[in-house]
Amino acid sequence: MDTTLRKIIVSISALLVAVAMVIFITQNPSRIGSEPLFIRAALLSIAIVAALIAAYPFNPLFSGKPGIYAAIFCIPTLIPVLAYYFILLPNQAGSGLTGEQISNELITDSSSNGIIEVGFSYPIYTPSLRVGNLELFTKQVNVFLRMTDGDGEVVLFRAVRKRIPGSSLSVESTVQGMLSESAGYEFIPLEIPPASSVTTRVAFIMSNVESGSTFTDALDRASQAQFELRDPESGSLLLDFPLTRI
Numbered sequence: 690m691d692t693t694l695r696k697i698i699v700s701i702s703a704l705l706v707a708v709a710m711v712i713f714i715t716q717n718p719s720r721i722g723s724e725p726l727f728i729r730a731a732l733l734s735i736a737i738v739a740a741l742i743a744a745y746p747f748n749p750l751f752s753g754k755p756g757i758y759a760a761i762f763c764i765p766t767l768i769p770v771l772a773y774y775f776i777l778l779p780n781q782a783g784s785g786l787t788g789e790q791i792s793n794e795l796i797t798d799s800s801s802n803g804i805i806e807v808g809f810s811y812p813i814y815t816p817s818l819r820v821g822n823l824e825l826f827t828k829q830v831n832v833f834l835r836m837t838d839g840d841g842e843v844v845l846f847r848a849v850r851k852r853i854p855g856s857s858l859s860v861e862s863t864v865q866g867m868l869s870e871s872a873g874y875e876f877i878p879l880e881i882p883p884a885s886s887v888t889t890r891v892a893f894i895m896s897n898v899e900s901g902s903t904f905t906d907a908l909d910r911a912s913q914a915q916f917e918l919r920d921p922e923s924g925s926l927l928l929d930f931p932l933t934r935i
Contacts (some may be wrong), residue, residue: 696746697746699742699746700742700743700744700746700747701743701861702743703739703740703742703743704738704739704740704743706735706739707736707737707739707740707743707800710732710733710735710736710739711736713732714732714733714736718827718882718885719827719880719881719882720827721882722826722827722883723826723827723880726733726774726775726778726779726825726853727774729774730770730771730773730774730775733770733774734766734767734770734887736772737766737767738763738766738767740821741762741763741766742763745758745884753883753918768858778825778883778884778905779825781884782823782824782825782884783823783824784823784824785823785824785928786820786821786822786823786828786881786918786927786928787819787820787821787823787828787886787925787928788818788819788820788821788916788928788929788930789818789819789930790816790817790818790819790916790930790931790932790933791816791817791818791819791888792816792817793816793933793934794814794815794816794817794890795812795813795814795815795904796904812895812904813864813868813892813893813894813895814834814846814892814893814895814904815868815890815891815900816875816890816893816916816932817873817888817889817890818832818888818889818890818891818916819886819887819888820879820881820886820887820918821881821885821886822881822882822883822884822885822886823884824883824884825883825884826883827880827881827883828880828881828883828927829878829879829880829881829920829921830877830878830879830881830918830919830920830921831847831848831877831878831879831918831919831920831921832847832848832877832879832891832916832917832918832919832925833845833846833847833848833916833918833919833931834846834848834893834915834916834917835913835915835917835929836907836908836911836913836915837911837912837914838907838910838911838912839910839911839912841912846894846895847877847893848876848877848891848892848893849861849864849865849868849876849877849891849892849893849894849918850877850878851865851877851878852875853865860894860896860910861894864892864894865892868892873889873890874889874890874891874892875887875889875890875891876891876893877921879891880920893900906935908932913931914931914932915929915930915931915932916929916930916931916932917929
């Protein structure tokens with residue numbers, strides 16, 4: 690095979706590897722954030738080295754000198770990657786989560802706009818929340834809504850889940866199927882990549898009230914209403930923040 694053609698094939702192959710790796714990293718932040726730091730560093734290093742290999746045939750100064758090219762360009766570029774993942778990132782990372790409510794949305798039979806069809810006798814509460822992760826690794830959280838009335842009685846609601854046990858059709862699975870056809874909704878557990886945040890709507894089925902108006906009345910009567918972020922495995926409380934009547 691001609692030497693020039695071989696270089697072109699190697700260059701294109703390396704470029705494809707670099708592009709594919711960058712797309713994989715940017716499109717899967719939660720998955721990447723769940724991996725150990727050395728895996729994350731290795732993935733980014735592969736992308737950088739592949740890009741440099743793709744550029745090698747077009748650098749006449751190092752023609753026929755791949756070892757020198759690697760020593761001057763490829764190997765030194767790994768140092769900032771390692772420094773970022775093993776020194777800078779751990780020093781910048783905090784602990785815990787942040788949470789805030791962005792908006793209130795209530796879906797009822799009379800205001801469904803085609804999202805929830807007539808047939809449900811209770812409202813679907815879909816607030817927009819922003820949840821941030823200050824830690825080094827991806828966090829998974831379940832979202833709950835706790836309401837306490839003036840008599841101290843507590844009602845706890847869990848957001849609609851991604852995976853619903855059992856094969857029979859349930860109210861939760863029906864709502865999940867309907868809302869999954871609309872953009873902007875996520876189901877628990879939420880996945881928050883490290884050092885970043887997600888803003889999304891979650892859905893609560895207010896099955897103990899008859900309409901949107903009675904749910905609003907319940908909120909008005911509540912002495913306390915708050916969102917709770919809990920660990921999906923242990924159920925332990927990670928963070929709570931107030932429900933605001935935006």
